[in-house]
Amino acid sequence: MSLLEVKDLKVAYGGIRAVRGIDLAIDEGELVCLIGANGAGKSSVLKGLMGLVHHGGEVRFAGARLNGLPTHAIAAKGMALVPEGRGIFARLSVAENLDMGAYTRRDAGQVRLDLNRVYDLFPRLAERRAQLAGTLSGGEQQMLALGRAIMAKPRLMLLDEPSMGLAPLVVRKIYRTIVDIASEGATILLVEQNANLALQVSRRGYVMESGSVALTGASQVLAADPMVKAAYLGE
Amino acid sequence: MPNVPEWLRRHPRLAFGLLAVLLAVLPFIVGAGLGRGWVRVLDFALLYAMLALGLNIVVGYAGLLDLGYIAFYALGAYLFAWLSSPQFGLHLPFWLVLPSGALLAGGFGVLLGAPTLRLRGDYLAIVTLGFGEIVRIFMNNLDAPVNITNGPQGINLIDPISIGGVSLGVRHTILGVHVFPPTFYYYLFLFFTLFTILVAMRLQDSRIGRAWAAIREDEVAAAAMGIDTRSVKLLAFAMGASFGGLAGGLFAAFQGFISPESFNLMESVMILCMIVLGGMGNIPGVILGAVLLTVLPEALRYLGAWQRATLGHVVVDPNDLRMLLFGLAMVAMMLFRPAGLLPSRQRKREFRAEDGVAGQEAASLYDAQA
Numbered sequence: 001m002s003l004l005e006v007k008d009l010k011v012a013y014g015g016i017r018a019v020r021g022i023d024l025a026i027d028e029g030e031l032v033c034l035i036g037a038n039g040a041g042k043s044s045v046l047k048g049l050m051g052l053v054h055h056g057g058e059v060r061f062a063g064a065r066l067n068g069l070p071t072h073a074i075a076a077k078g079m080a081l082v083p084e085g086r087g088i089f090a091r092l093s094v095a096e097n098l099d100m101g102a103y104t105r106r107d108a109g110q111v112r113l114d115l116n117r118v119y120d121l122f123p124r125l126a127e128r129r130a131q132l133a134g135t136l137s138g139g140e141q142q143m144l145a146l147g148r149a150i151m152a153k154p155r156l157m158l159l160d161e162p163s164m165g166l167a168p169l170v171v172r173k174i175y176r177t178i179v180d181i182a183s184e185g186a187t188i189l190l191v192e193q194n195a196n197l198a199l200q201v202s203r204r205g206y207v208m209e210s211g212s213v214a215l216t217g218a219s220q221v222l223a224a225d226p227m228v229k230a231a232y233l234g235e
Numbered sequence: 236m237p238n239v240p241e242w243l244r245r246h247p248r249l250a251f252g253l254l255a256v257l258l259a260v261l262p263f264i265v266g267a268g269l270g271r272g273w274v275r276v277l278d279f280a281l282l283y284a285m286l287a288l289g290l291n292i293v294v295g296y297a298g299l300l301d302l303g304y305i306a307f308y309a310l311g312a313y314l315f316a317w318l319s320s321p322q323f324g325l326h327l328p329f330w331l332v333l334p335s336g337a338l339l340a341g342g343f344g345v346l347l348g349a350p351t352l353r354l355r356g357d358y359l360a361i362v363t364l365g366f367g368e369i370v371r372i373f374m375n376n377l378d379a380p381v382n383i384t385n386g387p388q389g390i391n392l393i394d395p396i397s398i399g400g401v402s403l404g405v406r407h408t409i410l411g412v413h414v415f416p417p418t419f420y421y422y423l424f425l426f427f428t429l430f431t432i433l434v435a436m437r438l439q440d441s442r443i444g445r446a447w448a449a450i451r452e453d454e455v456a457a458a459a460m461g462i463d464t465r466s467v468k469l470l471a472f473a474m475g476a477s478f479g480g481l482a483g484g485l486f487a488a489f490q491g492f493i494s495p496e497s498f499n500l501m502e503s504v505m506i507l508c509m510i511v512l513g514g515m516g517n518i519p520g521v522i523l524g525a526v527l528l529t530v531l532p533e534a535l536r537y538l539g540a541w542q543r544a545t546l547g548h549v550v551v552d553p554n555d556l557r558m559l560l561f562g563l564a565m566v567a568m569m570l571f572r573p574a575g576l577l578p579s580r581q582r583k584r585e586f587r588a589e590d591g592v593a594g595q596e597a598a599s600l601y602d603a604q605a
Binding site: 148 | 442445451455456459462463465
């Protein structure tokens with residue numbers, strides 16, 4: 001059985017149907033991407049999974065039904081969201097932000113090890129650990145948001161547009177880290193507008209179009225698909 | 236001359252001891268030097284310190300702008316009046332009434348918090364402002380059909396606090412020295428203020444304190460970290476309100492008389508100003524703000540006498556001057572010390588770091604290249 005199983009997920013804002021019933025499945029240890037154009041409903045899928053918006057359909061995570069659970073309870077079950085726009089705590093220090101990531105954890109010793117690991121992954125954060133997070137650059141804030149999610153030691157990490165608004169070099173650095181943590185066994189659902197990048201690093205992918213899944217399959221196959229090429233890869 | 240602050244910093248125990256001695260003898264020094272009226276001012280400074288610390292939990296820690304905080308003070312005061320005055324013929328002991336007042340106010344804190352959970356910033360401020368006015372207007376009008384609050388006349392002859400059969404409301408002679416009620420209340424209020432400080436400090440460093448800081452910064456991210464934002468926010472409202480209720484009970488016993496006009500919007504604004512002036516989120520700053528804004532208006536009263544002595548008549552009423560200087564002080568503060576007189580470490584960093592971002596952006600780009 002898959003770690004995450006989503007059946008017929010629907011999200012609507014008033015009369016606008018952002019997600020019109022999609023199915024998803026993610027196995028333990030997989031890096032799966034969800035790509036699509038602006039407004040295709042990708043972020044709404046993540047919000048639905050995390051319980052941030054009212055949704056229909058069924059979400060099963062590690063065998064348990066998540067429907068109707070509040071966000072904090074879903075987080076406690078081991079799902080971590082790196083929200084669009086990063087959602088860092090601007091007026092807390094870098095160290096305090098990372099500390100908040102481990103809010104639900106009780107294993108203080110292991111938390112300290114994970115903190116060292118985050119600082120190893122992002123030496124920049126270690127240098128700036130006492131600095132207010134709001135004064136970090138965009139790339140550093142994205143690193144902090146990723147690091148904070150790692151601190152939660154989640155069973156599934158949801159990444160919402162980690163490349164958004166960042167310089168290409170910084171994006172490359174962030175993606176190198178995503179690949180690193182995935183190769184260490186993390187399970188990741190990666191939502192991206194930058195389809196090229198997402199298909200390069202992921203094993204499987206879903207292509208969303210106006211609220212529905214238009215295509216799914218191995219990332220290599222998707223990258224070679226003429227429709228995907230035309231619509232998202234600019235070829 | 237030796238550097239006194241530096242010397243105190245190096246001997247924290249001694250500094251603490253000196254402070255304790257100073258606080259212990261303060262009412263006698265003030266009473267002898269400035270007159271007994273000033274001991275009352277000290278008492279009010281302590282009451283406002285308690286209120287400001289309570290409101291600081293809601294505004295400073297959890298970031299929920301509450302403009303109706305005085306309502307909780309009113310609820311505590313009225314409960315004290317109902318349970319120990321001739322109004323209903325009840326005369327319950329203070330150790331029962333004070334906690335009940337705190338509990339009642341805390342309950343109303345949740346009552347205010349629950350429907351406003353989704354509101355933030357300006358919207359929350361407007362709703363809480365309305366709440367404060369509703370409570371005051373209820374107190375003003377609940378004298379008919381059944382007389383509960385005695386309306387605008389207020390409730391009189393409230394029992395003073397008495398400990399072990401000794402009333403704090405009358406003069407006692409201890410070792411040949413006359414000690415007056417404000418001095419007794421000073422020690423009582425000092426005790427409760429220290430208690431409030433202790434709780435506020437513990438809360439700030441606790442798991443709850445960290446959760447408040449997180450929802451203050453970003454509520455969605457906080458929920459995604461596993462923080463139950465609903466209950467944590469309600470807890471902030473309840474904790475803040477309880478201290479308001481406690482201070483209200485003390486106020487009623489101390490004054491012996493309460494009426495709705497003591498609990499108007501201006502009072503809520505004043506307490507908020509104490510926090511902003513002193514340094515939001517920082518306990519010593521909040522206390523400093525409360526003391527300054529209680530003592531300075533009183534000191535301004537001397538200006539009336541001074542005008543009469545030098546000019547023969549009062550040209551500017553000190554009361555008007557008070558609001559003018561108050562406004563000027565606020566403007567000056569926003570210009571020169573926007574984070575407050577004694578800002579918290581965090582806010583100090585925040586105001587210092589504002590222009591460093593562009594340089595860092597370049598630096599981190601450089602890093603990515605490396």
